[in-house]
Amino acid sequence: MSPFDAFHLPGLEESDVERWETRPLGRDLALRFPLLHPAGLARLLARMREARARTLSALPVARIARAIDRAAARLADPADPLRVAADVALPAATGLSAPMARHVLDRALLDWREPALHALLADELGDPAVLDDFRPRPARPDTTRHVRAFGPALAFHVFAGNVPGVAVTSIVRSLLVKAATLGKTAADEPALAPLFARALADVCPELADVLAVTYWPGGHEAIEAVALREADAVVVYGGGAAEESLRRRTPPGTPFLAHGPRYSFGLIGREALTADRAPALADDVAHAVALFDQQGCVSPHMVYVEQGGEVSPREFAALIAGALERLEAALPRGSLRPGDAAAIHAARGAAEFRTIAGADVVLHASPGTEWTVAFDADPAFTASCLNRFLWVKPLADLGDVLGLAGPVRAFLQTVAIAAAEDRRRELGAALGRIGAARITTFRAMPWPPPAWHHDGRGPLLELLRWVDLES
């Protein structure tokens, strides 16, 4: 078993390390990381803070974006050793199939290239140079007010989940606002963030000492106490008890930015269900389900299909099933934990009994557990067991969804709508009112644009503090 160094800790000294740990990652790989001494972490953070003051805080944001772009380019290069390492480590760590992990990484890193970064900065800030200097606002020659934005000096990110790219995107946002950044990786995806950090240190030595990434078992209070005490902002993914515990331990006054688990779904209007358009739409739905093996916060749990189109909801479910079957060849479903496979069998068995009992339920399923489409006439919102298990439910009118959404409101994120544009706007407004953060198409569903309002908030703006200069 070859060890993978799942950390990037600039200036680490052996005395900072309490002990080295190795844990198996899949069958053929082991993860090596230093369990830090709390005092060692404190020293590291002090060095990072000092390096930030020396380099990062004076570096123009355009140069930071350039450096991030160069690091992403290394990960995009199939021959680069860092990319080779990613291609081995990601499937082993995340459970995703190798083709899926490659596909996700290739697409994710487009968001760390210069065009995407410039789009993010411009969209969020208007004038990105507010990160570098006082800038007139409004941008008129006669203005008497100038503004400048400061990010936190030190941001502590706690990652969760197995979706590759989420951690790096969070780090990228943090670096763009010139924060020295400590990332604690998730057990299910400990690979990509350290590889990105290594790439960045290689391409831009000035940034080598402001980004640290490592792993420790979540909830290690002595280590986390140091990080929480030292950080000027805390960014936490994953929600649940881990988030609550971190929130409790974060000093009052330190911004605590949380991204908890989310529920996404889709709506298809009858006008989109023409015989010629439906197959391509079913392909898009299947792709949105299959991507990340449905583990993404943007992955749909279910799709409501309006009755009265040329293609019926029941027929549309069969089209999605066919599309999922075809996708299995190009982007195979990954490996499952025992409980995940059991949950699929359980959900299928329960659906089968509903059919037997006379309910209007039609189950489409692969011979193994690879994919499942369950058509169910009961319109209640349902949570999928995920790993490519989609519920398809008919609605007499798409607007009926608003009366059904109660149970998912608090978790609502992305809603893909295939319908006439005026209906999309109308439904989008109504869904936004009850909590949806993003209305999109099925094709775009898996990949929000870089400047999207992640969970309804500005990804850079929420990290910033503004200073006004009046004259």
Add this chain to the structure above:
Amino acid sequence: MLAPDDTLRSELLALFARGVDQPLSDADFNALALRVFAYQFERNAAYAAYCRRRGATPATVVDWRGIPAVPTAAFKEIPLVAGDPAAARAVFRTSGTTRGPERRGAHYVLDLSLYRASLLPTFEAYVLPDGARLPMLSLIPSAADAPDSSLSWMVTALLEALGASGSECFATPGAGLDVGRLSRAVRGFEAAGQPIALLGTSLAFAHWLDELRAHGERFALPPGSRLMDTGGFKGHRREVPSEALRADYRDLLGIPETHVVNEYGMTELLSQYYDAALHDHTRGHARDARRKLGPPWLRAVVADPETLEPLPPGEVGILRHVDLANLDSVLAVQTEDLGREVEGGFLLLGRAAGAAPRGCSIAADLLIQAARAQASGP
């Protein structure tokens, strides 16, 4: 002359009456299981349809491991009864509320005598293997207070049949656990030098232990005292590993690990498994104390989670149970619980249902919890 079903029923009752330590050969178990399967196939149209979809009928199934198992989730969808659901003497429901996106599983029980006949000798074998008759203090509401809880029915039956005087329930569904009254009663038995048996869910014990800790209270219960806990923390924010709980039982109650027995049961089964700890201790065995043992009329299969085929011993898979006491419902139940077969039993490695997704999408359980909180909120 008895109808054939009554023959099978009385044979089963006779088998249960022999007790847990009378072995049942593989061949005998197989023969009985296939007869129960045929009985259910004939009387439960939904189950028969489910079996036919898998090409399994009493004519084709020759091994009890091949009897089609019903996932526990199916108990939420349809009454699974070999007979008339309206004739049920009890309907036991899984936890949850009737509101919100989840449905509660329902186990229709036509004949409570099978439940009683199975649970009493099993509890005796694994919790009272020394033949002790002790006051039983229950942290679980009584059957009168919680008529749709199979656990409450079981505990009430245990208190009535095997509890010495002073046996009592200290919880109600409405008010929860009466910590003060329980602590006073336990203190009384401690002072009198009377060993007791405490029965409760792990969650209720964790709650009581928190209270004891908060008030700096502890007990040194007389030797022979024991404790049966059950259930994990599924659906609750609180999680206490069983090792930590057992340490607390020792330190705050004075009950040694040898006398702590975890019960593994479910609403969908009328028979239960227990830790081997006290059974082993009484017989001077020293094997894995936490392996689960059940009566001879209950058998477990560790199945491949992907194919549902039985796995070789030692491999981790999902547990399937074949319970002959489930004569009137379905005998083969597929769980989402993880286990591993060990010599003379299996280890329960966690109740897999509700495992958190690996990514950032929400778990079904969390959504259900939120809906429940919403339904019970202002």
